[in-house]
Amino acid sequence: MSTFDLTKSSVRELNAALHTLKDDTNDTLWSVLNPNGEHSIAAGVDAAVAINVQGSVGYFCGGMNKRANIVVDGSAGQGVGENMMSGRIHVKGDASQSAGATGRGGLLIVDGNASARCGISMKGIDIIVKGDVGHLSAFMGQNGRLVVFGEAGEALGDSIYEARLFVRGPVAGLGADCIEKPMRDEHKAELIELLAASGQDHKVDVAEFRRYGSARKLYNFNIDNAGAY
């Protein structure tokens, strides 16, 4: 196991070491001590390794992540897992704004709350938040799924494309072109599958979730409006 103590090494040294990992590396278990809210911890990793961060992190932790399994034993600042491609990031505390922003793939799990703009412009990432999410979550979400065990703030799914949203608690308000859709059996099955894949099944009853998505009125050109241009 490789251990990096960030009171002794810099984030730049940690990330440089992680970026040199080859596909056949035997160095698959990494431990990061004393992260102390530093920014960009384990950003840009492209290797199937496990990285345990023992404390709270600053901005952009695990940004652009590919294949790595990152666990943050604390809370995360803005943009955790932003533009993530694949792999998995698990935040055991809360996440600040723009968690999983523009993520293209992989799984982000937040045990606590995520604040504003969670999953903004998501493009294929799956995000599971066990607490609440703040306003403008899944704003312009194009693809992927956002699952919220708690409540969602104002303007959920504003200007949404094809991201799929499942929220168990109350939603303060839906954004433009975001509507509630019926939760049919196939959606329940989809949610069960997602929760099972992330080890979160049996913790919640999928029947308690409501489904939200795009009314598809905003982003499709409507020929009836041609005269307006």
Add this chain to the structure above:
Amino acid sequence: MCGIAGLFIKDAKLEPELGSLLAQMTSTLCSRGPDSAGFAIYSRGAGSRAKLTISGPSAGFDIGAVGERLAAALGHDATSAVRYSHAIITLAHDDVERAEQWLAENHPEITVMSGGKSLEIYKEVGYPDDVAKSFGIAGISGTHGISHTRMATESAVTTNGAHPFSTGPDQCLVHNGSLSNHASLRRELRREGIKIRTENDSEVAAAYLTKQMRDGQTLGEALKSSLDDLDGFFTFVVGTERGFGVLRDPIACKPAVMAETDRYVAFASEYKSLTCLPEIAKAKVWEPKPATVYFWEHA
């Protein structure tokens, strides 16, 4: 960008460490605002007397000489003490107006940074760590304090353009963000008799709160009405003689994180700034909600 740190002490035993903790918190915010820095410290000490913090036109100006002359002109046991480029005049409450008048007549180049019972404001152009060191912030004790590191957007990099801004006795405000309607609001507030010295947008926010409180609102109410009247991006941290408040605009683009224990309440732009605080691992740490007023007050 800009950085904000604030510390409100609940356990009086921690008061001697206020300056030291605030300086450490601010140190991690240097990269967010390398242009200038400022510190508002609410200290005990003046007792039944008033305090004015004054500053000259440049750091090299002999502020001590002006302070001595002012104290002598005021009489009534007024004193002057120099802290780097600023001087703190301790005087009778009834003499505050006289002091301001004397300065305006004899030294129009002097700025009154703050006035009141407990507030002292120290601010200068320069790298925040250097500014904190020059003023000896780490050695100051107090009940609460707010600091700011500035990356200028709306007005020039000058001492008077640095935060915190004080537009009323023992009131101060720091701001991360930018306001769009500050020009029209400045005109209105000046018409209402509120003193605004600079062309800075954040000073207008401070002046707005001063006006609301002058007209009878509490700080909490004044913050709430600012949500309707101020247009732009903001995270504010404000101080009054006994109080400490936080407000973010409804969109909440500007970062904010808070921590609370039995001993203190702390605010910072980044979690990293909070890591120097005692027992931070056991503190309740959270992100303040948008358009929600948070306020603490000493009994």
